[in-house]
Amino acid sequence: TAKLSLRQMVQWGTLTDEMSDYLSVAVKQHRNVVISGGTGSGKTSLLNALSAEIPPHERIVVIEDSSELQLQQTHTVYLEAQLANRSGVGEVSIRDLFAQSLRMRPDRILVGEVRRGEALDLIQSMISGHRGAMTTVHATTPRDAAVRLETLSLMGGVQIPPHVARAQVASAIDILIQIDREPEGTRRISNISECLGLSEGRDGAPADYRIEDRFVRAPPHSSENLL
Numbered sequence: 001t002a003k004l005s006l007r008q009m010v011q012w013g014t015l016t017d018e019m020s021d022y023l024s025v026a027v028k029q030h031r032n033v034v035i036s037g038g039t040g041s042g043k044t045s046l047l048n049a050l051s052a053e054i055p056p057h058e059r060i061v062v063i064e065d066s067s068e069l070q071l072q073q074t075h076t077v078y079l080e081a082q083l084a085n086r087s088g089v090g091e092v093s094i095r096d097l098f099a100q101s102l103r104m105r106p107d108r109i110l111v112g113e114v115r116r117g118e119a120l121d122l123i124q125s126m127i128s129g130h131r132g133a134m135t136t137v138h139a140t141t142p143r144d145a146a147v148r149l150e151t152l153s154l155m156g157g158v159q160i161p162p163h164v165a166r167a168q169v170a171s172a173i174d175i176l177i178q179i180d181r182e183p184e185g186t187r188r189i190s191n192i193s194e195c196l197g198l199s200e201g202r203d204g205a206p207a208d209y210r211i212e213d214r215f216v217r218a219p220p221h222s223s224e225n226l227l
Contacts, residue, residue: 003048003070006049006052007020015189016217030132031174032131033174034135034136035047036136036177038138051069052071056073058073059075059077059106059107060108060109061109063097064113065081065094068112069112079100079101080097081096098125106130109125111134114137115152119155120158120160123149123168123172142177142178142193146173153168163207167207170209173195174194175193177193190217190219191213191217193213195210
């Protein structure tokens, strides 16, 4: 993935100037950010661009299944998962790498994509003081992204009640960014939302995510995007 900036993505129409300014401030304020979208929607490219807003003095640990991110900061450590060999040994999972990363005392943790039980590790690190984390997840709406992280957390091998998993996700996530690939192939940020915790459940219904839209863009009639 090429080194990108939010400014370049504005020029390509992926996001607006107002979105760029908002996200730049959010990253510098150590907000926890989740980027959601489908396959090929540009999630990794957007994560790369967001990472460029991290101050250069911060120590960053990047965790990925396969190396794609290319950060501009000097103090960056890249950790890559490894499959087991033919004898079934030597596997290094994302969860293994996550445990290693915490011992490095990073200012930031970036996880290229959350797919499995490592979601629990990431969410719990967010709520225990590791602010400014960023990751991507497959989902079609901001709320679906939160629910997806909740579901993956329940696959983390730790027996926690579903309502606790939901409460942890709601407490951990600050900003949800939805990026979509249009039918003609363009990539656009369609929605930026803030997660404001959980609503109060009524009549025995479980509490739901309080997700408030900050930016919503209508689908374009036609556009050209070089991302």
